[in-house]
Amino acid sequence: xxxxxxxxxxxxxxxxxxxxxxxxxxxxxxxxxxxxxxxxxxxxxxxxxxxxxxxxxxxxxxxxxxxxxxxxxxxxxxxxxxxxxxxxxxxxxxxxxxxxxx
Amino acid sequence: xxxxxxxxxxxxxxxxxxxxxxxxxxxxxxxxxxxxxxxxxxxxxxxxxxxxxxxxxxxxxxxxxxxxxxxxxxxxxxxxxxxxxxxxxxxxxxxxxxxxxxxxxxxxxxxxxxxxxxxx
Amino acid sequence: xxxxxxxxxxxxxxxxxxxxxxxxxxxxxxxxxxxxxxxxxxxxxxxxxxxxxxxxxxxxxxxxxxxxxxxxxxxxxxxxxxxxxxxxxxxxxxxxxxxxxxxxxxxxxxxxxxxxxxxxxxxxxxxxxxxxxxxxxxxxxxxxxxxxxxxxxxxxxxxxxxxxxxxxxxxxxxxxxxxxxxxxxxxxxxxxxxxxxxxxxxxxxxxxxxxxxxxxxxxxxxxxxxxxxxxxxxxxxxxxxxxxxxxxxxxxxxxxxxxxxxxxxxxxxxxxxxxxxxxxxxxxxxxxxxxxxxxxxxxxxxxxxxxxxxxxxxxxxxxxxxxxxxxxxxxxxxxxxxxxxxxxxxxxxxxxxxxxxxxxxxxxxxxxxxxxxxxxxxxxxxxxxxxxxxxxxxxxxxxxxxxxxxxxxxxxxxxxxxxxxxxxxxxxxxxxxxxxxxxxxxxxxxxxxxxxxxxxxxxxxxxxxxxxxxxxxxxxxxxxxxxxxxxxxxxxxxxxxxxxxxx
Numbered sequence: 001x002x003x004x005x006x007x008x009x010x011x012x013x014x015x016x017x018x019x020x021x022x023x024x025x026x027x028x029x030x031x032x033x034x035x036x037x038x039x040x041x042x043x044x045x046x047x048x049x050x051x052x053x054x055x056x057x058x059x060x061x062x063x064x065x066x067x068x069x070x071x072x073x074x075x076x077x078x079x080x081x082x083x084x085x086x087x088x089x090x091x092x093x094x095x096x097x098x099x100x101x102x
Numbered sequence: 103x104x105x106x107x108x109x110x111x112x113x114x115x116x117x118x119x120x121x122x123x124x125x126x127x128x129x130x131x132x133x134x135x136x137x138x139x140x141x142x143x144x145x146x147x148x149x150x151x152x153x154x155x156x157x158x159x160x161x162x163x164x165x166x167x168x169x170x171x172x173x174x175x176x177x178x179x180x181x182x183x184x185x186x187x188x189x190x191x192x193x194x195x196x197x198x199x200x201x202x203x204x205x206x207x208x209x210x211x212x213x214x215x216x217x218x219x220x221x222x
Numbered sequence: 223x224x225x226x227x228x229x230x231x232x233x234x235x236x237x238x239x240x241x242x243x244x245x246x247x248x249x250x251x252x253x254x255x256x257x258x259x260x261x262x263x264x265x266x267x268x269x270x271x272x273x274x275x276x277x278x279x280x281x282x283x284x285x286x287x288x289x290x291x292x293x294x295x296x297x298x299x300x301x302x303x304x305x306x307x308x309x310x311x312x313x314x315x316x317x318x319x320x321x322x323x324x325x326x327x328x329x330x331x332x333x334x335x336x337x338x339x340x341x342x343x344x345x346x347x348x349x350x351x352x353x354x355x356x357x358x359x360x361x362x363x364x365x366x367x368x369x370x371x372x373x374x375x376x377x378x379x380x381x382x383x384x385x386x387x388x389x390x391x392x393x394x395x396x397x398x399x400x401x402x403x404x405x406x407x408x409x410x411x412x413x414x415x416x417x418x419x420x421x422x423x424x425x426x427x428x429x430x431x432x433x434x435x436x437x438x439x440x441x442x443x444x445x446x447x448x449x450x451x452x453x454x455x456x457x458x459x460x461x462x463x464x465x466x467x468x469x470x471x472x473x474x475x476x477x478x479x480x481x482x483x484x485x486x487x488x489x490x491x492x493x494x495x496x497x498x499x500x501x502x503x504x505x506x507x508x509x510x511x512x513x514x515x516x517x518x519x520x521x522x523x524x525x526x527x528x529x530x531x532x533x534x535x536x537x538x539x540x541x542x543x544x545x546x547x548x549x550x551x552x553x554x555x556x557x558x559x560x561x562x563x564x565x566x567x568x569x570x571x572x573x574x575x576x577x578x579x580x581x582x583x584x585x586x587x588x589x590x591x592x593x594x595x596x597x598x599x600x601x602x603x604x605x606x607x608x609x610x611x612x613x614x615x616x617x618x619x620x621x622x623x624x625x626x627x628x629x630x631x632x633x634x635x636x637x638x639x640x641x642x643x644x645x646x647x648x649x650x651x652x653x654x655x656x657x658x659x660x661x662x663x664x665x666x667x668x669x670x671x672x673x674x675x676x677x678x679x680x681x682x683x684x685x686x687x688x689x690x691x692x693x694x695x696x697x698x699x700x701x702x703x704x705x706x707x708x709x710x711x712x713x714x715x716x717x718x719x720x721x722x723x724x725x
Binding site: 035042048053074077080085 | 396
Binding site for chain 2: 069
């Protein structure tokens with residue numbers, strides 16, 4: 001069987017890739033995708049922990065379900081805001097969004 | 103742990119489908135007539151004459167429908183485990199699901215009244 | 223599988239938070255049938271929901287208990303913070319009615335979102351499980367993202383929404399990754415269960431200590447974003463400046479209350495064993511919060527001096543105030559002081575709520591319909607043109623500084639007291655010194671109003687409901703300041719309820 005630490009390693013790597021995406025990408029949609037990657041890393045963790053440590057208590061799985069429902073809600077709101085900005089400025093590059101100084 | 107036996111039918115199905123597809127493609131290529139023309143090699147666009155590149159902007163309406171789809175689609179994730187254990191939980195679970203769906207319906211009704219479902 | 227019966231769920235305890243969430247859903251439908259020019263009806267219906275939740279909360283919280291099989295706690299800690307949040311929501315609605323009308327963004331969804339985020343904060347106050355904290359955190363955040371962008375297509379507001387969304391979602395991801403690690407290390411997401419597992423991990427059973435520490439660190443970072451402490455504060459000034467002013471006012475109090483509620487409960491109920499690390503300075507969350515509090519106080523107060531926009535100034539001031547609350551959190555890490563320190567944090571939050579909402583309400587009265595008029599220069603001459611408004615604003619500024627006879631003084635007093643009791647003398651000194659620094663920029667507003675020449679824009683008139691909001695917060699600020707025993711007694715058993723949850 002695949003040892004637990006491998007799942008944790010993949011999850012940590014995915015989380016870091018997502019975080020890197022948030023920092024490095026300039027396109028707001030790509031940043032959103034980075035955040036989604038981070039949340040998916042969380043789900044890998046949760047499901048792996050559930051399977052390996054507490055397979056008879058469902059809380060890990062339920063937690064994972066909540067995480068991706070919330071991720072969908074977050075994505076919907078985020079996309080709505082991004083679309084609204086795009087309609088106004090014809091750009092989704094975060095550096096163009098600079099009326100308020102960062 | 104699931105054993106190999108449990109997955110054997112799936113494996114067989116997988117192999118069968120790959121073989122079938124390969125067989126059909128090869129046979130039709132071998133025996134069928136092959137006379138290409140400009141119209142035939144063009145990308146398929148529902149029988150219409152292809153106009154413009156495939157990668158282009160979509161109307162924002164698609165986005166609205168897509169978001170609504172994501173939101174309502176993802177809620178199934180709560181119904182699936184509920185359906186699995188429904189027999190053990192009985193009436194209580196039914197009431198809970200009715201409440202849950204009622205809340206979803208509020209969202210649906212809101213989207214409907216706001217005209218998010220209208221195409222034009 | 224053991225099935226809970228309906229009575230075992232203790233639904234009665236969840237009525238305050240749940241009724242508000244349900245009322246938000248119902249109001250969303252009702253609002254569809256309210257004609258466009260009478261949206262203030264929605265506002266009053268929303269305010270009615272808040273009042274109902276307030277009364278329900280007063281009835282419930284005296285009688286602590288758990289609901290939903292331990293996922294939800296209704297104790298006096300939650301009850302007290304619910305009072306703070308519901309007052310915030312009520313005052314925010316008062317502030318919004320006319321503001322939305324005159325800035326042309328009057329839509330019923332505003333109040334629905336406000337109710338949803340309020341119920342999210344209330345769930346946060348009561349959450350006793352990491353999964354519940356996460357859901358409550360999102361219920362708090364997602365409506366706030368939308369509210370921050372509510373003045374769309376006005377570009378600043380959209381921009382505030384985008385920034386808040388990106389950094390907020392980023393922070394949520396950190397929080398939930400931390401929660402997943404803690405779940406992995408302890409095998410449970412329930413806070414009272416985690417505490418046992420932490421004890422076992424510290425005793426050297428199992429090799430999960432590393433996961434636990436990483437998880438706690440990520441959770442601290444995630445919640446740190448929400449309450450805007452250094453180094454997770456960058457979004458605050460931009461979002462506060464760009465968002466519609468009543469939203470900023472609500473956000474500056476509500477999001478902090480929810481964040482600190484979750485922070486205190488997680489640290490005190492689940493992780494008290496990690497307070498002071500034996501021999502390992504990195505491990506203790508007291509050290510971590512100590513350092514963050516000190517940085518927050520210094521940076522928040524110093525950068526605030528150079529601000530020229532009242533909303534940005536209040537943003538940095540809110541960062542600084544998060545630092546004072548965090549001082550109390552750090553003090554809560556010392557065993558024996560945790561009750562007193564928790565109480566201090568709660569009192570501080572209440573004092574801050576009245577004062578800060580009041581300051582924003584006055585700023586809103588000065589603001590013009592297009593969102594301009596928020597510069598500090600716009601306060602010049604206000605003492606002559608609108609003396610009463612200026613005098614009240616002066617009191618708010620003094621309260622934020624922490625001058626005696628105001629609520630801010632009481633808050634700072636109890637926090638400093640707890641910090642000293644906890645033996646964190648350096649932190650207390652930093653707190654006092656930064657309070658002195660803060661006087662520079664708060665007093666400058668007063669100087670601008672009374673001593674500088676300017677037209678003072680006689681048109682700037684607080685509309686009736688905003689006036690009510692101002693009087694209400696003014697009364698709160700003074701009453702808390704003059705009769706502090708009112709709240710120090712009220713919240714006497716508050717912290718004890720937290721302590722009694724710790725086995």
